[in-house]
Amino acid sequence: MSRHAAILAADASAGRRHMAMVAAVLAVAVAALAATGFFDAERFADAWPAVRQISSEMFPPDFSRWQSWLKPLADTLAMSIAGTALAVVFSLPLALLAAVNTAPNVAVQQLARLLLSFLRSVPEIIMGILFVAAVGFGALPGVLALGLHSVGMVGKFYAEAIEHTDPRPAEAARAAGAGPLQIIVSAILPQVLPQLADITLYRWEYHFRASAVLGIVGAGGIGFELIAALRLMSYDQVSGILLAILACVVAVDATGAALRRRLR
Amino acid sequence: MAVAGLGVRFGSGVVALGRVDLEFAPGAFTVLLGPSGAGKSTLLRCLNGLATPTAGHVLGPDGTPIARRLRAHRRETGMVFQQHQLIGRLSAMENVLIGLLGQRGGWRALMPASRAERERALDALDRVGLLDRALTRADALSGGQQQRVGIARALVQRPRLMLADEPVASLDPVTAAKVLDLLARICREDGITAIVSLHQVDFARRYADRIVALAAGAVVFDGPPERLAQDDIARIYGSSPTAAVSEEEYA
Structure with missing residues (x-):
């Protein structure tokens, strides 16, 4: 029985260390909330009238201009698809260079990681401003901003998926005399294709939402209409456009889910 | 513990078990023998409700259908899996x-x-x-x-019934024998009714009080291990007796 007691004591002390870690994380989270004024009850109390005012102006949503939204919505759809295509084309090779198990050497791998981090750390709205300055207003700067920023994110997720593949099939291919590229194409990618597709389709949906924001800096699509309505403070049109975007996001998501089922 | 007219047909139309009747005596160590796909796993999974029969009943030790008191039945039924199923x-x-x-x-x-x-x-x-x-x-x-x-x-x-689905299939022969020794000894000491599926004839002979052999979803042999003859084995594992021999050598 004393052996039992010793084991249970060791287990309990491990449990206490675990709890101490959880408590530390909680403390940091609470401190961050406090530092950003989350516990300032007065500000929340003052916010109520404004929130009530805006929500009452948002209701009922105004769909009277729906015909003039169709073209921008179609533009946004095109932007989201084009941005996703751009992201995939650059993400896949970069991910293969950035994943430990497919990179040619450590230097290249670290460099690819660095490039991905850099692309990720430039917010797409900043890229949008830069590309609007470079190629002018419209959908094109939006596509470039979405695509390039997403390479950083998608490439990282792709690389992680590739790193989590089972090394055994790759070993079997190597044992059969396959070269590095053959191993990647025939033993690694078949394992992760459904995951890569998941990441891509999620990103497509994200691009649809993100391109609405890019309208702020003049990058075309439904975001342009949204900003115009916001500037005019016609909140009933704002809520109408937001609902139209929601409907499109749901449609994009359903399409993605249908594609995903076929790719299993 | 008993099954009466037990049948399982999968959605695809495949018949995993066709009208099986079996009774399990308390405290006995029963080995289910048969090639993969014979229905051993399906039978075991029916015995604690992890698979749902499409025909017939599974009766608990007290004679009532287990479906009526499933959680209680599972509480007193231990299950050991081929792939361990640990976190x-x-x-x-x-x-x-x-x-x-x-x-x-x-x-x-x-x-x-x-x-x-x-x-x-x-x-x-x-x-x-x-x-x-x-x-x-x-x-x-x-x-x-x-x-x-x-x-x-x-x-x-502290189960009354122990189910084990190919508990040693992913272990090497020496380790497999040790694990089966342990399982059989504990069940004997505690008077636990055990139903264990195996595919090695050798192990079945060594540990079983009773062998039930399945092939293509039907019982093809049911009796004490000493009655299991070479031609029974051939019948269980298909027509080729060499397949059965190599199976024994493997074990």
């Missing part, structure tokens, strides 16, 4: 404690295990000779040790 990043003890989940109801269901439950888990690990590895992560244990944790998880339930 790799939890300790052996934490894995064993999963065997006690069924005994906790109501508000206690989501609380951490009590001191008494932990003691019980350690007792179970002691029975399988793994007390000194109680706090080791399950994925750091060898295959044989992992399966012993699987047995401890079933044992901690």
Whole structure:
């Protein structure tokens, strides 16, 4: 029985260390909330009238201009698809260079990681401003901003998926005399294709939402209409456009889910 | 424990079990023998409701259908799986404690295990000779040790019935014999009714009080191991007797 007691004591002390870690994380989270004024009850109390005012102006949503939204919505759809295509084309090779198990050497791998981090750390709205300055207003700067920023994110997720593949099939291919590229194409990618597709389709949906924001800096699509309505403070049109975007996001998501089922 | 007219047909139309009638005497060690796809797993899974029969009944030790008191039946039925089915990043003890989940109801269901439950888990690990590895992560244990944790998880339930689905199929022959020795000894000592599926004829002969052989979803042999003759084996494993011989050599 004393052996039992010793084991249970060791287990309990491990449990206490675990709890101490959880408590530390909680403390940091609470401190961050406090530092950003989350516990300032007065500000929340003052916010109520404004929130009530805006929500009452948002209701009922105004769909009277729906015909003039169709073209921008179609533009946004095109932007989201084009941005996703751009992201995939650059993400896949970069991910293969950035994943430990497919990179040619450590230097290249670290460099690819660095490039991905850099692309990720430039917010797409900043890229949008830069590309609007470079190629002018419209959908094109939006596509470039979405695509390039997403390479950083998608490439990282792709690389992680590739790193989590089972090394055994790759070993079997190597044992059969396959070269590095053959191993990647025939033993690694078949394992992760459904995951890569998941990441891509999620990103497509994200691009649809993100391109609405890019309208702020003049990058075309439904975001342009949204900003115009916001500037005019016609909140009933704002809520109408937001609902139209929601409907499109749901449609994009359903399409993605249908594609995903076929790719299993 | 009994099954009456038990049939299982999958959605695809495949018949896994066709009208099987069997009774299991209390305390006996029964080995289900047969090639893969014969219906052994399906039968075992029906015995604690993990698979749902499309025909017939599974009757518990008290003679009532298990479907009527499923949670209670599962509480007193231990199950050992071929792939161990442990959580790799939890300790052996934490894995064993999963065997006690069924005994906790109501508000206690989501609380951490009590001191008494932990003691019980350690007792179970002691029975399988793994007390000194109680706090080791399950994925750091060898295959044989992992399966012993699987047995401890079933044992901690203090079951009346022990089901084991190919418990040694993913172990090497020497480890397999050790694990089966342990399982058979514990069931005998505690008077637990055991139903264990195996595909090695050799092991079946050594441990069984009774052998039930299945082929293509039907019982093709039912009797004590000493009655199992060479031509029975040929019948169980298809027409080719060499297949049965190599099966024995493998074991």
